[in-house]
Amino acid sequence: MKFRNVSTVAVAVAAALTMAACSGTSGGTSSAGSDGKSFEFWSFTGINQKQSVTQYQQKKPDVQVKLTEVGNAQETAQALTTALAGGKVPDLVLIQGDDLPKFVQQPQNFVDLRTLGADKMKGDYLDWVISQAVTKDGTIIGIPTDVGGMAIAYRTDLFKAAGLPTDREEVAKLWPTWDAFIETGKKYTAATDKAFIDNAATGVFSQVVNQGSEKYYDPAGNAVYDRSPQVKLAFDLGIKAVTAGITAKQSSFTDGWSAAMKKGDYAAVAAPSWMLGSIRDNAPDTKGKWDIATIPGGAGNWGGSYLAIPARAKNPKAAWDYIATNLSPQGLLEHFLDAGSLPPTPSVYKDPKLTSVKDPFFSDAPIGTIYTDSLLGLKPFLIGPDSVAIGTEFLNAITNVEQGKGDPAKAWDAALANIKTAIGG
Amino acid sequence: MAPYAYIAPFFVIFAVFGLLPLLFTFYVALYDWNPIGDHLFIGLDNFARLLADARFWNAARNTLSIWLLSTVPQLLGALLLAHLLNHVRLRFALLFRMSMLVPYITSVAATAIVFSQMFDRDYGLLNWLLGLAGIGPIDFIQSVWGSHVLIAVMVTWRWFGYTTLLYLASLQAVPRGIYEAAAVDGAGNWRQFVHISLPSLRPVIVFTVVTSTIYGLQIFTEPLLISKGTQTCGPVRQCQTLTFFLYEQAFGQFRFGYGSAIGVALFVMVVVLAGINYFLSTRIRPERP
Numbered sequence: 001m002k003f004r005n006v007s008t009v010a011v012a013v014a015a016a017l018t019m020a021a022c023s024g025t026s027g028g029t030s031s032a033g034s035d036g037k038s039f040e041f042w043s044f045t046g047i048n049q050k051q052s053v054t055q056y057q058q059k060k061p062d063v064q065v066k067l068t069e070v071g072n073a074q075e076t077a078q079a080l081t082t083a084l085a086g087g088k089v090p091d092l093v094l095i096q097g098d099d100l101p102k103f104v105q106q107p108q109n110f111v112d113l114r115t116l117g118a119d120k121m122k123g124d125y126l127d128w129v130i131s132q133a134v135t136k137d138g139t140i141i142g143i144p145t146d147v148g149g150m151a152i153a154y155r156t157d158l159f160k161a162a163g164l165p166t167d168r169e170e171v172a173k174l175w176p177t178w179d180a181f182i183e184t185g186k187k188y189t190a191a192t193d194k195a196f197i198d199n200a201a202t203g204v205f206s207q208v209v210n211q212g213s214e215k216y217y218d219p220a221g222n223a224v225y226d227r228s229p230q231v232k233l234a235f236d237l238g239i240k241a242v243t244a245g246i247t248a249k250q251s252s253f254t255d256g257w258s259a260a261m262k263k264g265d266y267a268a269v270a271a272p273s274w275m276l277g278s279i280r281d282n283a284p285d286t287k288g289k290w291d292i293a294t295i296p297g298g299a300g301n302w303g304g305s306y307l308a309i310p311a312r313a314k315n316p317k318a319a320w321d322y323i324a325t326n327l328s329p330q331g332l333l334e335h336f337l338d339a340g341s342l343p344p345t346p347s348v349y350k351d352p353k354l355t356s357v358k359d360p361f362f363s364d365a366p367i368g369t370i371y372t373d374s375l376l377g378l379k380p381f382l383i384g385p386d387s388v389a390i391g392t393e394f395l396n397a398i399t400n401v402e403q404g405k406g407d408p409a410k411a412w413d414a415a416l417a418n419i420k421t422a423i424g425g
Numbered sequence: 426m427a428p429y430a431y432i433a434p435f436f437v438i439f440a441v442f443g444l445l446p447l448l449f450t451f452y453v454a455l456y457d458w459n460p461i462g463d464h465l466f467i468g469l470d471n472f473a474r475l476l477a478d479a480r481f482w483n484a485a486r487n488t489l490s491i492w493l494l495s496t497v498p499q500l501l502g503a504l505l506l507a508h509l510l511n512h513v514r515l516r517f518a519l520l521f522r523m524s525m526l527v528p529y530i531t532s533v534a535a536t537a538i539v540f541s542q543m544f545d546r547d548y549g550l551l552n553w554l555l556g557l558a559g560i561g562p563i564d565f566i567q568s569v570w571g572s573h574v575l576i577a578v579m580v581t582w583r584w585f586g587y588t589t590l591l592y593l594a595s596l597q598a599v600p601r602g603i604y605e606a607a608a609v610d611g612a613g614n615w616r617q618f619v620h621i622s623l624p625s626l627r628p629v630i631v632f633t634v635v636t637s638t639i640y641g642l643q644i645f646t647e648p649l650l651i652s653k654g655t656q657t658c659g660p661v662r663q664c665q666t667l668t669f670f671l672y673e674q675a676f677g678q679f680r681f682g683y684g685s686a687i688g689v690a691l692f693v694m695v696v697v698l699a700g701i702n703y704f705l706s707t708r709i710r711p712e713r714p
Contacts, residue, residue: 074656078676085460102679106462254653255541259548389678392657400660403567421480
């Protein structure tokens with residue numbers, strides 16, 4: 001009894017690996033044959049791939065797409081890892097940009113999309129976006145589905161009550177720099193006694209750190225998180241936002257964060273393009289009270305995902321047809337118009353269909369131009385294999401200060417020490 | 426041969442799903458093992474690193490603290506309640522007994538969602554009540570003790586009824602006559618509890634102590650669910666338990682070798698603690714006249 005229960009821990013670790021032995025003989029699903037008429041697609045929640053699948057099935061009604069939303073982006077990457085290590089793999093899988101480097105380092109697990117025609121499409125995408133999915137020898141393992149241009153979403157009614165301007169052009173003029181942004185926050189907090197932004201970690205640090213041309217790795221792939229000027233700047237600004245007392249101390253996507261958003265307990269939130277959907281879903285009653293202004297500090301990108309085909313996929317051709325159809329510039333433009341994901345294909349940025357989009361939830365803000373403008377002129381940074389782990393420790397250090405437990409003066413050193421432990425071996 | 430054939434199903438299944446994965450974990454722990462890449466033999470390096478890793482000791486501390494906070498009050502409370510339920514003549518006794526199982530059959534996920542909302546800093550019921558009394562607000566999830574208490578409350582809530590029923594079932598087997606004889610001799614409720622209920626419950630107490638040690642040290646779902654997707658369970662890993670740390674390393678960082686080493690360390694801890702607890706709880710003996 002005792003022994004068996006203890007070993008469940010071991011089962012958890014080793015299940016994936018022992019399954020390798022069984023998977024050769026299993027594969028019992030009969031409907032997912034290799035006839036090219038159906039394929040399995042793993043996506044994550046919150047990114048509305050259902051819309052994209054519907055769009056595809058309208059064009060190819062005879063193809064059956066079995067979409068599974070595995071969990072959030074990280075959970076989906078974990079499930080994919082387990083599957084690649086020795087389980088039943090999907091035919092098509094969505095991978096978030098931050099998780100991609102770990103898979104790019106092991107390209108033997110994926111179909112080289114050049115064999116299916118990715119060479120011809122490669123030029124359609126923003127160079128720095130597609131290059132994240134290309135290995136040193138030129139193997140393409142993923143095609144980008146979207147990019148995360150950045151902006152600030154703010155509540156016009158709350159700004160008005162605090163005596164701040166509400167027009168998006170004038171609001172943008174309030175904060176040409178992040179220092180000015182924090183000053184604006186102080187004014188807001190002084191006038192209303194309420195928090196200005198949700199939190200300092202993702203609200204300030206994650207934004208600023210994504211605006212540089214170098215993040216945690218230099219272009220050669222060396223870890224430079226401890227000396228990259230943009231990282232230090234982002235960290236210091238995060239701490240500054242904490243000590244200015246303008247944050248609601250609500251971590252993104254928690255219950256408290258959603259509740260505070262509904263109640264208007266903070267007035268502004270950093271809004272990469274994919275955040276707009278979250279705001280709509282979380283606080284439907286605030287429709288029309290939001291607007292979107294440009295972000296301080298200039299161009300930047302946060303997020304974005306890729307579609308890849310595992311090497312052991314049973315229906316790679318059907319999966320590729322989905323990629324070729326939906327991730328063409330026209331397909332991406334349609335998806336943007338339906339679901340709001342920002343296309344990584346610059347050829348459609350001047351398309352009137354994109355530039356004329358106005359979002360009524362956000363006071364008819366021209367979301368197409370606001371976000372694509374934030375992407376043009378962007379100097380991209382390299383994402384490395386430990387980017388997620390490094391980012392987590394920086395965010396934790398800032399949150400710890402925000403919670404009143406960490407010493408702001410020692411937070412940077414503490415974060416560096418934690419990162420060394422985390423990625424050390 | 427027939428007897429061996431009869432017992433074979435259990436032992437075969439145990440070997441395949443219990444013993445082999447366990448041995449395989451020991452094996453993987455000796456490697457730098459990328460699940461989708463290379464496997465590099467590094468001997469005991471993972472263990473050397475583990476012993477020097479502050480995050481491991483932090484997780485071990487959290488696990489022990491949560492285990493103590495959840496197990497001790499749970500078992501003591503269940504003992505007392507079982508004694509009372511056995512003793513006092515209640516109307517609708519069956520209803521009370523059955524209702525204690527409701528938390529046990531409620532999904533952990535649902536429990537975690539409800540409790541973390543109740544314990545929320547700004548919008549939680551508990552902090553609203555504390556606010557009426559002029560205390561707080563307390564940020565349970567973000568503080569070390571708060572998060573441990575929150576998890577312990579969830580675990581206790583879930584297992585309390587189950588443990589009570591186990592004790593109660595065992596108590597029902599004790600002949601009423603013994604209690605009546607004790608009452609005639611002038612033993613009050615407390616003395617009856619100490620001298621009759623407690624010794625006769627010895628086997629089931631040993632069982633619950635050992636199983637709750639095993640379960641408590643592997644606690645995972647509750648901290649995972651209250652931490653909302655951050656694998657460190659808060660900025661200073663304040664509620665990261667050992668299994669959660671294992672999960673972070675193996676499935677978050679793709680370090681299966683290191684994760685397995687954590688699993689082995691946890692295995693050793695569970696065996697040692699369950700052994701100690703077994704030893705201690707068998708000390709309970711009926712008193713000789």
